[in-house]
Amino acid sequence: MKKVMMGNHALSYGAMLSRSQVIAAYPITPQTQVVELLSEMCADGSLDAKFIKVESEHSAMAACIGSSVAGARSFTATSAQGLALMHEMLHWASGGRHPIVMGNINRSMAPGWSIWTDQNDSLSERDTGWMQYYCASNQEVLDTVIQAFKVSEALMIPGMVILDAFALSHTYEVVDVPDQAAVDAYLPPFKPEIRLTPTDPRAFGGLTGSEHYMELRYKLQKDMEKAPALIEETGREFEQAFGRNLGLIDAYRCDDADFVFVTSGTAGFTARAAVDELRQSGVKAGNLRIKVFRPFPFAKVREVLGKVKRAAVVDRNCSYGAHGIFYQEVKSALYGQAGAPPVFGYIAGLGGRDITVDSFKEVAAHARAKDRADEEIVWIGVKK
Amino acid sequence: MRPKKANKIVFKSAEEMPLMICSVGHQTHNLTGAWRNIRPEIDRANCVQCGICWKFCPEPSIDVVDGWPVVDYDYCKGCGICAEECPQKCIVMVEERK
Numbered sequence: 001m002k003k004v005m006m007g008n009h010a011l012s013y014g015a016m017l018s019r020s021q022v023i024a025a026y027p028i029t030p031q032t033q034v035v036e037l038l039s040e041m042c043a044d045g046s047l048d049a050k051f052i053k054v055e056s057e058h059s060a061m062a063a064c065i066g067s068s069v070a071g072a073r074s075f076t077a078t079s080a081q082g083l084a085l086m087h088e089m090l091h092w093a094s095g096g097r098h099p100i101v102m103g104n105i106n107r108s109m110a111p112g113w114s115i116w117t118d119q120n121d122s123l124s125e126r127d128t129g130w131m132q133y134y135c136a137s138n139q140e141v142l143d144t145v146i147q148a149f150k151v152s153e154a155l156m157i158p159g160m161v162i163l164d165a166f167a168l169s170h171t172y173e174v175v176d177v178p179d180q181a182a183v184d185a186y187l188p189p190f191k192p193e194i195r196l197t198p199t200d201p202r203a204f205g206g207l208t209g210s211e212h213y214m215e216l217r218y219k220l221q222k223d224m225e226k227a228p229a230l231i232e233e234t235g236r237e238f239e240q241a242f243g244r245n246l247g248l249i250d251a252y253r254c255d256d257a258d259f260v261f262v263t264s265g266t267a268g269f270t271a272r273a274a275v276d277e278l279r280q281s282g283v284k285a286g287n288l289r290i291k292v293f294r295p296f297p298f299a300k301v302r303e304v305l306g307k308v309k310r311a312a313v314v315d316r317n318c319s320y321g322a323h324g325i326f327y328q329e330v331k332s333a334l335y336g337q338a339g340a341p342p343v344f345g346y347i348a349g350l351g352g353r354d355i356t357v358d359s360f361k362e363v364a365a366h367a368r369a370k371d372r373a374d375e376e377i378v379w380i381g382v383k384k
Numbered sequence: 385m386r387p388k389k390a391n392k393i394v395f396k397s398a399e400e401m402p403l404m405i406c407s408v409g410h411q412t413h414n415l416t417g418a419w420r421n422i423r424p425e426i427d428r429a430n431c432v433q434c435g436i437c438w439k440f441c442p443e444p445s446i447d448v449v450d451g452w453p454v455v456d457y458d459y460c461k462g463c464g465i466c467a468e469e470c471p472q473k474c475i476v477m478v479e480e481r482k
Contacts, residue, residue, distance in 0.1 A: 097404040156403050194406060202407040207414065215398040216405060223403075 001177050007168035008033035010138040010175055011077055011103040011161065014145025016047045017183045018101070021072035021190075024052035024063035026082060029115045030165040031105045034077040057082035061089035061100075068098035069204055071195035073149060077103035079165065080121040081110060087125065090158075094129030094220065096205050099152035099159070099190070101145060102130075106265065106316075107165045108351045116352020117165035119265065119317035123293075123325045129220055131159040131227060132294040134264040136250070138173040140291075143238065146178075147246050150187050150234050155223045165352065167266040178242050186241050227295045248297035250289040251304050253279065257286030258309040259368060262301075262330055264290050267316060267348075267355040274360030285364065290326060301333045308341050312367040314360070314380070316349040323376055344373045348380035355380075417445075420462035422477040424455055430474035437466035437475060 005013070011034045015023065023042070025035040041047035050067070054060045057078050064074040078086060083104055093100050104122050108114040122132060133148060135141045141163050148159035163169055196204065208216065228248055235246035252272050254260055259278075261271045268289030278285035288304050288311075290297065305311050315324025322328065327345035334340040344367040349355040359380050366378060395401045426437075437453050438446045445460040446453050455466075467475040 095404075194402060194404065204404060204406045206405055206407075208405045211394055212401065212405070215395070215401055216403075218398050219401070219403060 001179075002174055003177050004172050005138060005175050006033065006170055006172050007138045007141050007163050008105070008170070009037050010141040011145060011163070012037035012041070013175070013177055014142040014161070015075040015101075015103075016041050017142075017178060017180060018075070018146050018149045018187055019073065019184070019189070020047070020049050020075040022050045022052065022064065022067035022074045023076065024054050024060045024067070024074070025076045025078070026054055026057050026060050028057070028079045028082040030107060030169045031077050031079040031082070031103070033169075034103055034105075038075075057085045058089055061086045061093060061102075064100045064102075065089065065093050065096060065098050068093075068100050069096065069196045071190065071192055071197070073153075073190040074098075074100045075102070075145075076100065077105070079105040080107035083121050083125060084109065087128070090125055090128040090130060092205070093158045095216070097156040097220070099149070099156050101148045101152055101159050101161065103141075103145070104160050104162045105165050105169045106162055112351070114351050115165065117167055117265075117316070118350045118352065119162075119315075119325070122160060122162050123317050123319075125160070126294065126325070129157065129224070130294065131157060131224075131292070133159065133161050133292055134290065135161065135163045135168065136266050136268045136289060136291075138168060138171070138175045139244065140246075141168065142175055142177070143242070143244055143246055146183055146187055147231070147234050147238055149190075151227060151230050153190050153192075154230060155227060156192070157220070157223055157227070162265070164266045176242075182241055186237065224295050228292070228297055228299070231292055248290075248292045249300045249304065250291055252287040252289070254286035254288060254304050254308070256284060258284045259364065260286040260288050260305060260308045260311050261360060261363065262288045262290065262305070262311055262313040262326060264293065264326060265316065267314060270355055270357060271314070271360050274357045274364070277357060278361070278364055283364065283368070293326070293329070296329055296333065298333045301330060302337055305330070305334060305341060305343075306337060306339055310344065310367050311341050312344045312346060312363050314346045314348055314355065314363060316347075316355065318347050318350065318377075342371065342373050344370070344378065345376065346378045346380050353381060415458045416443075417456075417458045417460050420457075420460060420480055422462045422464065422479055423457065424460065424462070424464065424466050424475050425478050426453055426455065427474040427476070428452060430472045432472055434471065436469050436471060440465050440469045
């Protein structure tokens with residue numbers, strides 16, 4: 001059934017259709033409507049879940065860890081400062097192998113106090129052992145929540161479904177809401193092998209000496225390495241069931257392109273419009289939108305960028321003292337690869353400043369005038 | 385009473401380890417009672433066997449044997465919650481002499 005809904009409600013519907021059993025969350029702009037709608041669903045009985053009110057995001061994640069270890073499918077959502085407050089618990093969730101799914105609305109970190117989008121909040125959690133999916137439409141948000149539960153529960157690794165503040169969170173789009181029965185067939189109930197239960201009492205998360213800790217982390221990385229193939233496979237299954245593919249990347253007009261933008265989130269759809277305009281003026285442009293950032297899709301990025309003449313990474317984030325973060329990752333994927341193109345790094349759209357078609361044209365004009373990337377960062381749209 | 389002679393489990397390979405660290409014997413092996421500076425002592429003359437100390441012990445290091453609370457000094461860290469909560473005030477915290 002098609003509905004018009006905001007990105008935040010696409011997260012709520014994704015969590016509802018996934019039959020989340022426990023939702024623990026603390027409100028923060030621009031995430032609030034996600035859990036408002038879920039609390040209404042719990043209240044009116046359309047979702048059979050326990051809604052736990054908590055006093056902070058740290059507690060929200062702690063509650064989800066508790067419910068997940070007890071075998072309940074658990075969901076939460078947050079944003080920016082709230083995600084940062086969860087930081088310690090994010091490690092507990094991934095290290096304890098609890099397959100929680102969380103929505104994160106990309107909001108710039110304060111100060112300056114901001115509610116508008118950029119990616120530094122979620123990218124600061126890059127190394128916590130969570131999978132990260134950056135979405136570009138409300139449909140993709142809803143679909144990805146369902147897929148994320150499937151992938152997370154198969155690998156026992158938590159997943160973060162990420163969308164831009166306001167550009168998606170508060171923007172209304174037509175969303176095809178899948179039938180519950182079809183979702184149930186795609187996503188069976190969560191049945192972990194080991195769980196906290198009075199009939200088989202166990203202690204979880206105990207002291208781990210140097211004779212075991214490294215093996216735990218080795219297993220986490222090994223399972224993370226299985227994720228790219230599993231995301232592709234579950235994405236194809238999703239397409240068979242619902243007609244929409246969910247992959248690691250979204251390559252737009254890249255097959256014959258010699259100049260490719262590398263993007264993520266909603267800027268990835270704006271880039272498509274820029275590609276179309278550049279094509280009309282004779283530039284063989286393409287756009288590689290990286291949807292899954294963790295695990296990083298090394299093979300796909302090499303496959304697409306290995307045959308182009310130039311790549312321009314547009315980052316809505318900055319690792320201060322280094323580069324744009326996607327820029328670093330793309331360069332690292334291409335390092336030492338035969339025929340790798342020069343990769344140019346741009347930073348745009350911090351603190352919710354718009355990234356427009358013109359921003360991408362400026363990027364294209366800059367990159368296409370050069371043979372090599374001799375600047376660490378090129379700023380787009382900054383008032384110098 | 386819980387088993388006393390728990391052995392610490394040491395896995396030989398990542399393969400045989402569980403995904404998450406759970407019930408692998410670390411907590412029974414590590415006799416945390418050695419950390420204690422004050423020890424709870426229960427005066428049975430005033431104890432009414434209400435079980436409140438057993439309920440409140442966070443470790444849990446109080447067992448109930450034939451109706452009586454018995455402190456497991458191998459693991460009791462001496463936090464004093466049992467003494468604080470006892471309605472009969474029949475648990476006193478006594479300084480350890482090491």
